[in-house]
Amino acid sequence: MIDDREATDFIEAERYELFVAPGYNFHFDRREFIKTFGVGILFVVPLTRAFSQQQDESGRGGFNSTLPSDIGAWIHIDEKGVVTAFTGKVEFGQNIRTSLTQAVAEELHVPVGSVRVVMGDTELVPFDMGTFGSRTTPTMAPQLRKAAAAAREMLIVMAAEELKLQPGELRIVDAVFVNHDKSKTLTLAEVARGRKLVKVIPENIAVTKAVDWTIAGKSLTKVDAGDFVTGRHRYTSDIKREGMLYGKILRPTTLNATLRSANTKAAETIRGVKVVVDGNFIGVAAPDQQTATRAASLIAVDWQSTAQPSNAELFDLLRKPAPAPERRRGGGEGRGRASGPQGSITDGLAMADKKLAQTYTVEYIAHAPLEPRAAVAEWNGDKLTVWTGTQRPFGVRGELAEAFHISEDKVRVIVVDTGSGYGGKHTGECAVEAARLAHAAGKPVKLVWTREEEFTWAYFRPAGVINIKSGVKSDGTITAWEFHNYNSGSSGIQIKYDIPNHDIRFHQSNSPLRQGSYRGLAATANHFARESHLDELADAVKLDPLEFRLKNIKDERMRDVLQAAAKAFGWGKLKPVNGRGFGLACGFEKGGYIATCAEITIEKVPRDKNKARVRIVRVVEAFECGAVVNPLHLQNQIEGAIVQAVGGALFEAIRFANGKILNARFADYRLPRFSDTPLIEVVLVDRKDLPSAGAGETPIVGLAPAVANAIFNATGIRLRSLPLAPKGISLVSA
């Protein structure tokens, strides 16, 4: 599992600095539980050593000692037979509400419709590090499965007592306990009726094998889809509270500016307006959004700016290693090379017939979640409740507690199903801002960031520079692989190619822009560089890219997806035509194996014979992540990842200069649209013999290199920077 740990361990230094370990341990108290959950039966999963290790794997090694030591998950069954599972994970469009529902229904033997999942409410759910790293399926689903399986067995014993039968004579079918000839039955609701029970479930409990799944493993549409197609679902930005005010923050003219002075007099004369100036923070709250905006516009602020870098200097800056104090505490600079160097690069290069050294770059890109950051904050005495869309409800609870110097048990964070994040909503700045305004105003405050604020004051996927040095023999055997990633990260940096001499490292840099997690983290950058370079090596020894890869890969799972994608795509059977190219790439990350084939066309731009447009017309992607939990939603995730990847591959890039983001609007920052959608074919490789891995991230990593390789195939031009063709490609160098 070393690869996995590496992959998720790297969330980037700043996230670690923002991470606040929970100061509040939820102590297991049966009376408290009964008070909260009322009548029914509550099944509690004690936090076992095994689970602690899973948490550890989920990415925060050093914080293990601060985890609550008592409880991992709980499931409640009420008097109506409604099953409620509680988890600290959050729903951002990955559709884990659906897959976790399937897992619980499967093990309890109840219909999907009788299961609810309560997510991301720090007062109701067990502590959780956060929803990232594709960890819900491999760690949370097994937890809830165990809880449900154990609950089922305990419920059978309780039902048997009532029916005066032996437990072995009963089974549960569709939420009804029945004996062999169905002469005696009892519903789940009847078993729960009138009880006030807390049952601690045993640790060693068997769950249903994937081959025997009847509910999981099957396609199921979003469980609460009806709430979304009718507009009924309330996202954070839709929440209204009694007496609620609307907030507006005055933003500095440049990044990293400090507040010198502010004249708030005119704004403060407006009825109902509250102005807050506190350190670098300056904001207003007003009875409606228009008044808040008008009040903010009346405040004259003097900001002190400093000179800052721009795109032009970016890659030179990133190549400079960060000074020691900037490096991550308690995890180490070494985590980018967990496996350590192997063999000798010098020897590997000496035995090579061809040697290559190349540099690849990736720009900063924005998550641009369609729902910008939003929060509704409400104080009740010294107790604070904040609704906000964050991937780390407990982390944001910590941020709030720290910001207001209160203990975490005074803070409740509620994350309603949110309008996406892709790794971009780990932090709680909007929650803190809303809470600060609400504190001053003495009324609930809603704050919704504008699109421009979301682009400017959130954080970006890290930019990066990757240097690769390699050697290959004429027969196609790769002999040396030296790989240095500067700044973008270590996810997906390890190789599945069997190269005897390799040295793979990640180096932290001082990022000029605030950067953080992003779907797949650096796996996109690392796969782009590696798989582009692999094609360059194949070209150097005149081997077909597929044949060349297969020659250097022994890993059967990797070979399987590569061959599955190539077969569905028709690799090797497609005749090259003018203006058309084919490319492929493969990889491994977070327990998932991926292979992507892309077909692109090159269209000359009218009036400029040196320019061409790249169009991705067809993509075939094969993916294997163990046993498939919900084929429909897996396919959906893969399709979305492919088209989202089109943006980073072809045209997305943040432009910045001297502390300003220059393209902080949809008019200036182009996102993939309907017209960018290729024909997509997804090949699911279902391995029921293997545990299910998460799938929200890895399907994004294959597209960029496959497209770069297809452009080379079509034009002979090798592009080594993402985005590849923000304004088309230049044909001059061909």
Place this chain on the structure above:
Amino acid sequence: MPRVTALNVNGKRKTVDVDAGISLLSVLRDNLDLTGTKYGCGEGRCGACTVLVDGQLTRSCVTPVGRAAGKQITTIEGLAKDGKLHPLQEAFIKADAMQCAFCTSGMIMAASALLSKNARPSRDEIISGMNRNICRCAIYQRIIEAIQIASSGTANRKEVSG
């Protein structure tokens, strides 16, 4: 600034008292609590705020409420009739055409404007008709499929051909 005191929304007359210059989106969401219509960009570039005004596709975030006064405004909340989902709503569920679903209201409203002009659009016509709506989860293929299902009236059929 002139004021707007009444709006026709989803077939009902609603009383308001707002400046004619403020956005229709803001009035729908904040004054009338019709929050199915979303803010995504405030510049008319993402389509999350799409509503119909007299049947015409309208970006409510860049439309002053004064321009909608006296006209028939339809939002996502007004699409289902007598508790029965609109064929597009059914089709979006059937095609699993949503992930985070923040774009879904706008997509469905834009699609209904498209279908009212062109009952059987081709794939290319769907792409050009819907191209100003962004799904950041990028599942355009499924949204295209949902619109095809709705346009061919097959929302209730079991099998769907692409």
